[in-house]
Amino acid sequence: MKNIEDVEKEVQEKLRKKLMNAVREKNPKFSNEYINTIFETTSYQDIIDEYEIDTMRVCSHCGKLMDEGYCIESGIDYYCSDECLHANMTEEEYLDLYNDGKGDSYYTEWY
Numbered sequence: 001m002k003n004i005e006d007v008e009k010e011v012q013e014k015l016r017k018k019l020m021n022a023v024r025e026k027n028p029k030f031s032n033e034y035i036n037t038i039f040e041t042t043s044y045q046d047i048i049d050e051y052e053i054d055t056m057r058v059c060s061h062c063g064k065l066m067d068e069g070y071c072i073e074s075g076i077d078y079y080c081s082d083e084c085l086h087a088n089m090t091e092e093e094y095l096d097l098y099n100d101g102k103g104d105s106y107y108t109e110w111y
């Protein structure tokens, strides 16, 4: 049986590849080598900003890549999990912002 850390690692590996593919799609002339260099020297957030990748976010709490999770106040913060959300606000505070779906904070998937 796989333990939770291995599963986490696999998810992050998959998301890293997804981000690499997104960068490649936007920049078809980049060689694999060049893309590898970018990923070795640049933070995920900077990559997402620089190459205008709108399908992924970085968790404001733990720094992990995510393609689904919490968007807080239209993107002031992003959280990948309940743990990261609740490290920064209580469920009540979140529900206040969520406001029955009328607020600018919600759980979503980015495509």
Ligand SMILES: [Zn+2]
Binding pocket: 059, 060, 061, 062, 063, 064, 079, 080, 081, 084
């Ligand atoms: Zn997180």
